[in-house]
Amino acid sequence: MSAPSDRVTIRDVARHAGVSTGAVSIVFNDKPGVSPATRERILEAARELGWTPNSRARSLSGTRVDTVGLAICRPARLLGLEPFYMEFISGIESVLTDRSCSLLLRLVRDLDEEIGLYKQWWQGRQVGGCIVVDFHENDPRVSALENLGMPTVAVAHPSLTGALTSVWTDDATAVAEAVRYLAALGHRRIARVGGPAGLGHSAIRTTAFDTVARELGLEKGPQVATGFAGEDGARATRSLLLTPDRPTAIVYDNDIMAVAGAAVAQEFGLTVPGDLSLLAWDDSQLCRLTHPPLSAMSHDVHGFGAEVTRTLFAVISGQSPPSHQASTPSLTPRGSTGPPPR
Numbered sequence: 140m141s142a143p144s145d146r147v148t149i150r151d152v153a154r155h156a157g158v159s160t161g162a163v164s165i166v167f168n169d170k171p172g173v174s175p176a177t178r179e180r181i182l183e184a185a186r187e188l189g190w191t192p193n194s195r196a197r198s199l200s201g202t203r204v205d206t207v208g209l210a211i212c213r214p215a216r217l218l219g220l221e222p223f224y225m226e227f228i229s230g231i232e233s234v235l236t237d238r239s240c241s242l243l244l245r246l247v248r249d250l251d252e253e254i255g256l257y258k259q260w261w262q263g264r265q266v267g268g269c270i271v272v273d274f275h276e277n278d279p280r281v282s283a284l285e286n287l288g289m290p291t292v293a294v295a296h297p298s299l300t301g302a303l304t305s306v307w308t309d310d311a312t313a314v315a316e317a318v319r320y321l322a323a324l325g326h327r328r329i330a331r332v333g334g335p336a337g338l339g340h341s342a343i344r345t346t347a348f349d350t351v352a353r354e355l356g357l358e359k360g361p362q363v364a365t366g367f368a369g370e371d372g373a374r375a376t377r378s379l380l381l382t383p384d385r386p387t388a389i390v391y392d393n394d395i396m397a398v399a400g401a402a403v404a405q406e407f408g409l410t411v412p413g414d415l416s417l418l419a420w421d422d423s424q425l426c427r428l429t430h431p432p433l434s435a436m437s438h439d440v441h442g443f444g445a446e447v448t449r450t451l452f453a454v455i456s457g458q459s460p461p462s463h464q465a466s467t468p469s470l471t472p473r474g475s476t477g478p479p480p481r
Contacts, residue, residue, distance in 0.1 A: 151188055153181075205267070208245070208268070209269065210257070211245075218246065221395060222440075226423065227444040230448070231270065254280055257289060268292075271294065285303065292448075292451040313469070315347055325479050326416065332372055333345060334367055363378060369398065372391060372396025388418070388479070390418045396419075431473065438467070443465050443466075
């Protein structure tokens with residue numbers, strides 16, 4: 140993929156400052172050879188054009204890709220506790236290591252900051268492309284990235300990602316499998332603790348959950364939208380267990396919330412799975428370390444991260460790879476699910 144015309148280069152900085160590209164190179168490599176006034180004029184030109192000093196090596200080295208960007212809108216504390224992203228990043232790194240490349244990871248507070256970061260990275264030649272995650276419905280990053288022209292792979296269903304190349308898992312089919320399994324065990328009141336309502340994959344799972352429950356003739360199970368932290372999962376579980384017709388089974392959108400839910404069940408004096416069945420998403424070591432171990436929708440998150448990264452390199456090289464679906468999460472039954480209480 141060729142660089143868009145508005146991407147700032149060393150030649151743009153030189154032209155703006157009225158100097159040669161060699162002078163710009165001297166300044167950003169901290170070498171002697173230009174006057175203090177010229178040095179300041181070059182630095183000012185770079186600031187005005189958004190060509191950042193810490194990107195100098197890549198700006199001077201041509202088209203070789205040695206860094207891939209990933210921005211995540213998560214608090215640092217939560218990211219360190221979330222097994223999904225640790226596994227996903229390890230998959231990314233497995234591909235980058237083979238190519239002698241690095242990952243530039245930044246945590247952002249909101250989508251506006253994230254969009255600004257992409258512009259800074261691309262215009263400053265800090266990255267050769269980006270992996271973009273956690274898409275929202277009508278996500279403003281889609282048009283911003285399309286206009287920017289930066290090689291991008293979107294980790295989301297193509298209904299959320301516009302013209303961006305996307306790699307995704309079939310969350311709707313996985314949700315249906317989870318609900319059908321619990322219904323086959325005899326559960327009629329099944330609840331779900333989901334992630335933030337604004338996230339696209341949360342909306343897909345919500346719709347799928349309601350659809351399969353209706354098809355199976357189950358009672359309309361409550362769905363609670365919350366954050367991904369353990370305390371969020373615990374709070375949501377308490378609210379569900381305090382209802383008059385409390386559920387006999389709960390599906391969680393990640394493993395951290397499910398582990399917290401198991402602790403709340405114990406707090407209420409309920410046995411798992413005798414009184415309450417629990418099923419997690421994003422199977423990890425956490426699910427196998429609880430007692431009883433948690434049933435989960437399992438998928439190869441490490442392999443998923445690697446597949447996304449390989450697709451990004453294909454985009455960067457101009458191969459125009461098609462958007463495609465990765466392997467669908469599948470059910471791994473363990474000790475936390477069983478028939479409902481009689």
